Amino acid sequence: MNTANHLAGLLPGQTAAVTGLCAPGTIRRRLQDIGLIQGTVVECLGKSPLGDPAAYLIRGAVIALRDQDAACVRVEGM
Amino acid sequence: MGLSKDSTGARAADTGLSIEKKEPDDLVVALAGNPNVGKSTVFNGLTKMHQHTGNWPGKTVTNAQGRCQQGGQGFVLVDLPGCYSLLAHSAEEEAARDFLCFGGADGAVVVCDATCLERNLILVLQAMEIAPRVVVCVNLLDEARRKHIRVDLEKLSQLLGVPVVGTSARSGKGLQSLLEQTRQTIEAPEAPAPPPVPYSPFTEDAVRRLQPTVEKLCKGQVNARWMSLKLLDDSDVTLDLAAEKYLGLRLRDCPEVRGLLEDIWQEWKTQGVTAEQVRDDIAAGAVRRAEEIAGMVTTQGQNGYSPRDRKLDRVFTSKVLGFPIMLLLLLGIFWLTIVGANYPSQLLSTSLFWLGDRLRELCTLCVLPPWLVSLLVDGVYRTLAWVVSVMLPPMAIFFPLFTLLEDLGYLPRIAFNLDKCFQSCGACGKQSLTTAMGFGCNAAGVVGCRIIDSPRERLIAMLTNSFVPCNGRLPMLIALITMFFAGAAGGLGGSVMSALMLLGMILLGVGLTLLMSKLLSKTLLQGVPSSFTLELPPYRRPQFGKVLVRSIFDRTLFVLGRAAAVAAPAGLVIWLLANITIGDATLLAHSAGFLDPFARLFGLDGVILLAFILGLPANEIVIPLILMAYTGGGALLELTDLAALQAILVGNGWTWVTALCTLLFGLLHWPCSTTCMTIKKESQSLKWTAVAFLLPTLCGFALCFLAASVARLFGLG
Structure with missing residues (x-):
């Protein structure tokens, strides 16, 4: 599978593990709130009809993130 | 949408966290939990109240309170807005945290979704760090069973160190033992001492x-x-x-x-x-521990996101089908509303006017003076009857249908599909949700904007909420469309035409919402879109029977209540205007005549504009006011159906251009007074209330002017 370096680069169907967050302040907290910390496994489920945002499976919940926010989550492919 | 008198209008914005105990020894219990875990269902199940529930995160934005009793012990339950964390990033999270932390409650129940336990445990662990007496309620066990997810509640209780109760709140299972366990936990001499969340x-x-x-x-x-x-x-x-x-x-x-x-x-x-490291460590502590515990107590048949949901999402959010399905669903709902409302509307109108005649006979029998009989029957009663027969049937059909979509979990998918549009307008994707709430009541939609975290984006959503027609305006649009544009076609073709035209009006409203959002974020409310996360909940089978009964019942009461409160006094005012004569004409003729030249510019007439102005307290009364004004002094007309109403309007100079302009102005004019007051309350600013008032009004005048001018230019109408 491809190695994407951030979450927004993940294609539907791909899975990756979070290696870190590069967002400041509030965005960082929000991402942590939904369970995105180092080691969290995330699957990209699909993009919305207009291509952005995309839906991700995070710790059993489906959560939509905009590309600009997802780009703050560094991941490595699995 | 669960509109009732407590969820709409002025009451929708009630947020005060003042606890109302009925007995001094009532126990105060806070209900906390992630969004969309069935907290409101637990709350309703225990208090027998009808707090609005629906399958989308964020529908509870205010703190509802309710009381229940068990074995002589009273409980005051406080339903806190759902949140993912108690680390307080938004006003709601802050309120929830302060309430739990600073002794507002005797105990707290944290409601969890059994199908997504891991994520829910994060909040449980945070709540346990703050509140001394916590009971964990693992809800949606029935749904988990269907998905072959097993949760070992006993082991969970051991690992957490606090009591755990399993419930299926939709069917009421486990709620009594939840209450019993909560009482025991609060009354125990020692608070439980759960093992703390470990950090680095x-x-x-x-x-x-x-x-x-x-x-x-x-x-x-x-x-x-x-x-x-x-x-x-x-x-x-x-x-x-x-x-x-x-x-x-x-x-x-x-x-x-x-x-x-x-x-x-x-x-x-x-x-x-570094400081960042410390903050990350504090945030990660609960997440790691939740993962660990969830791994030990759940056996996954499949995770919360089932293959069925995966398939449905592939269709509902598909690149090709996503938008067509959305439009078709909306069109279908409108069509059913229009077709279904026609017959009961006639029936209601016939019976109500028959009743009116009997009322007149009764009044005459009691030897009341003729002017008083006319005031009561022609003024008050007739307006009321019109409001009820025109408004009630469409609403009693539209809302149950809408609620079914809401229960299914479709609304967040709409937000997901449309987010890109809102994003490019500098607004928040959750604005689709608040816009959808606006269909019920714009005041409720404005309060619902609290789910949007960024103050700038929240203001945009509040200012543009009245671009979708609320339950007072939708029937008005339906009636006008049926009378002037599709009624003639008749049959299936006519009703589909009506539905298409209504869809067109709604799309115009949504389009203007986007345009105005963009305009606002380029001018008065500049800024970049902030981050946003939107949860897409599992699809749930709607509870058909319950939705239909509740929705029709609530709606009937709601409309009747409004009719009595607003239509009756309005009928009185307009009757007085139509019957008090100054000089050579009635007050009504004077005011309508004064407004007439101005109104004609926009394809309306003085009476229509006057009706919209008098309709400020409630849009329901606009059409009845217009009819009242046209027939004001005259004898009571036999009005059996929309065709008879149309005849009156045409008799007073209406053409299809007048109807089109009235439609446009009905969609786009000042928000009702309740909505204005709610905006004032929510924005704490007169300036923004004024903007909210002017924005749709100016759009309305502009579009009406355009339509009227084009029609005049081509000599149409």
Whole structure:
């Protein structure tokens, strides 16, 4: 599978593990709130009809993130 | 949508966290939990209230309170808005945290979704750090069973160190034992001492040093371990403010605390520990522990996102089918509403007017003076009858249908599909949800904007909410469309035409919402879109029977209540205007005549504009007011159906251009007075209320002017 370096680069169907967050302040907290910390496994489920945002499976919940926010989550492919 | 008199209008914005105990020994219990875990269902099940429930995160934005009793013990339940964390990033999270932390409640019940336990446990662990007496309610066990997810509740209780009760709130299972367990936990002499969430050694070490001092200063009023943790996170000033308010203590400024903190940071600096690292560690602690516990107590048949949901999402959010399905669903709902409302509308109108005649006979029998009979029957009663027969049937059909979509979990998918549009307009994707709420009641939609975190984006959503027609305006649009544009076609073709035209009006409203959002974010409310996360909940089979009964019942009461409260006095006013004569004409003729030249510019007439102005308290009464004004002094007309109404309008000079302009103005004019007051309350600003008033009004005048001018130019109408 491809190695994407951030979450927004993940294609539907791909899975990756979070290696870190590069967002400041509030965005960082929000991402942590939904369970995105180092080691969290995330699957990209699909993009919305207009291509952005995309839906991700995070710790059993489906959560939509905009590309600009997802780009703050560094991941490595699995 | 669960519109009732408590969820709409002025009451929708009631947020005060003042607890109303009926008996002095009532126990106050806070209900906390992630969004969309069935908290409101638990709340309703226990209190027998009808707080609005629906399958989308964020529908509870206010703190509902309710009382229930078990074995002589009273409980006051406080339904806190759903949140993912108690680390307080938004006003709701802050309110929830303060309520749990500073002794507002005797105990707390944290409601979890059994199908997504891991994520839910994060909040449970955070709540346990703050509140001393917590009971965990693992809800949606029925749904979990269907998905072959098993949760070992006993083991969960052991690992967490607090009582755990399993429930299926939709069918009411387990709620009584939840209440019993909560009472026991609150009444127990000692609060349970659950094992704390472990953090990294450097954090733990610092907490160990701070805790005794904090304990001493706070005198046991708050959890000292948690307070110490928060002192290590210097980014959160809200807690410092809250502590000052509730404890009268500026903890961070106490010399002992300050000394300790300085030492700790000094050491961390030499060890290379950064503030960001500490904050991350505090945030990650609960997440890691939740993962660990969830792994030990759940056996997954499949996770919360089932293959069925995956398939449905592939269709509903597909690149090709996503938008067509959305439009078709909306069209279908409108069509069913139009077709279904026609017959009961006629029936209601016939019977209500028959009743009116009997009422007149009764009045005459009681030898009331003729002017009083006319005032009561022609003024008050007739307006009321019109409002009920025109408004009630469409609403009693539209809302159950809409509620079914809502229960299914489709609304968040709409937000998901449309987010890109809102994003490019500098607005928040959740605005689709508040816009959808606007269909029910714009005031409720404005309050619903609290789910949007960024103040700038929330204001945009509030200012543009009235671009979709609320339940007072939708039937007006339906009636006008049926009378002037599709009625002639008749049959299936006619009703589909009506539905298409209504869809067109709604799309115009949504399009203007986007356009105005963009305009606002380029001018008055500049800024970049903020981050946003939107949860897409599992699809749930709607409870058809319950939705239909509840919705029709609530709606009937709601419309009747409104009719009595607003239509009756309006009928009185318009009757007086039509019957008090000054000089050579009635007051009504004077005011309509005064407005007429201005109104004609926009394809309306003086009476229509006057009706919209008098309709400020409630849009329901606009059409009845127009009819009333046209027939005002005259004899009571036999009005059996829309065709008869149309005849009156045409008789008073209406053409299809007049109807089109009235439609446009009905969609786009000032928000009703309740909505204006709600905007004032929510925005705390007269300026923004004025903008909210002017924005749709100017759009309405502009479009009407355009339509009327084009029609005049081509000699149409």
